[in-house]
Amino acid sequence: MPVVAVVFDLDYTLAIPERERQVILDEATAAADAPSLSREAYLDSHRRNLTNETRTPIFADLLTDRGSEASPEALASAYRGAIERALVPVPGAEKVVRDLRREYRVGLLTDGPVLAQEGKLDALGWADLFDTVVVTGALAAGKPDQRAFRTVLDELDADPAEAVYVGDNADTDVHGAKGAGLRAVHVLDHEGEPCQRADAALARDRLGKELSGILSEFD
Ligand SMILES: [Mg+2]
Numbered sequence: 001m002p003v004v005a006v007v008f009d010l011d012y013t014l015a016i017p018e019r020e021r022q023v024i025l026d027e028a029t030a031a032a033d034a035p036s037l038s039r040e041a042y043l044d045s046h047r048r049n050l051t052n053e054t055r056t057p058i059f060a061d062l063l064t065d066r067g068s069e070a071s072p073e074a075l076a077s078a079y080r081g082a083i084e085r086a087l088v089p090v091p092g093a094e095k096v097v098r099d100l101r102r103e104y105r106v107g108l109l110t111d112g113p114v115l116a117q118e119g120k121l122d123a124l125g126w127a128d129l130f131d132t133v134v135v136t137g138a139l140a141a142g143k144p145d146q147r148a149f150r151t152v153l154d155e156l157d158a159d160p161a162e163a164v165y166v167g168d169n170a171d172t173d174v175h176g177a178k179g180a181g182l183r184a185v186h187v188l189d190h191e192g193e194p195c196q197r198a199d200a201a202l203a204r205d206r207l208g209k210e211l212s213g214i215l216s217e218f219d
Contacts, residue, residue: 002219003183005158006100007149008130009167010110010117013187013204014093015124017086024086028079034070037062046112050142054115055079080116084123092208097129099212105131109152109165111172113137132156143169144176153182164215168204170195183218185211 008014017024022039029036041062049058059079060072100106108130110117114137121127132155136142139151153163160181167173168187174195177184186198187207194201200214 001159001161003104003162003164003215005105005107005153005156005163006215007107007109007152007156007163007165007177007182008097009165009169009173009187010108010120011112012168012189013090013166013173013207014097014108015087015089015120016204017083018088019086024082025079027082028075031078031082032070032075034059034063034075035066035068050111050136051139052113052137054113058113080119083116084119087120087123089124090204090207094124094126094129096208096211100215101131104215105156105158107132107134107152107156109134109136109143109148111136111142111148143172144179146176146180149177149180149182153180164199164218166207166211168192170198174198185214 025037025039025042045058045061049061055076056072059075063070063072097106112135114135117135121133132152134152134155136148139148141147153160164183164185165173165177166185166187170186174184174186174197178197183199184197186195186201187204188194188201189204202210202214
């Protein structure tokens with residue numbers, strides 16, 4: 001079936017933080033008078049709190065575990081600001097999305113709290129870049145749950161067999177998209193190995209140059 005819709009992941013696919021995530025986390029905990037938190041502990045709590053409006057529950061769990069009196073709201077806000085200041089587009093990302101929109105319906109499906117993910121899009125100037133944006137914080141479940149993929153495809157009025165998902169994470173993006181019946185393009189960092197289930201793979205810094213050609217081969 002010809003491709004009519006292309007759906008992107010955001011973090012580490014179209015945009016990356018310019019600074020190490022641990023440095024950003026350290027800056028936020030210092031600003032909010034909170035104890036230091038490891039990136040691993042943060043990611044663990046993030047996975048347990050995927051469907052929320054804000055990052056406050058993620059930090060509330062971490063601060064409670066450590067017996068800290070610091071405000072999870074203040075920490076979530078400091079972290080959001082630090083992330084937004086650090087985020088930069090992948091080379092050519094914005095142009096490739098604009099170009100693809102002439103040929104395909106183009107959506108974004110991103111995991112995380114609504115406020116956090118929309119704040120990133122605003123900071124990048126991408127609030128209107130896509131035909132539709134679905135943030136899983138507003139849904140019952142995040143990727144790789146098939147309902148997340150179905151929601152964005154409904155908004156794009158496309159069947160799974162007519163759609164391609166483009167993302168960096170083998171488990172949530174590639175396996176999630178394939179499980180939901182889409183084709184999947186795996187976006188790789190420098191050391192990344194292509195996921196066996198992906199229909200195609202490309203290096204992140206080649207995304208702007210090579211994605212259109214890969215998609216046209218699917219037709
Ligand atoms: Mg990602």
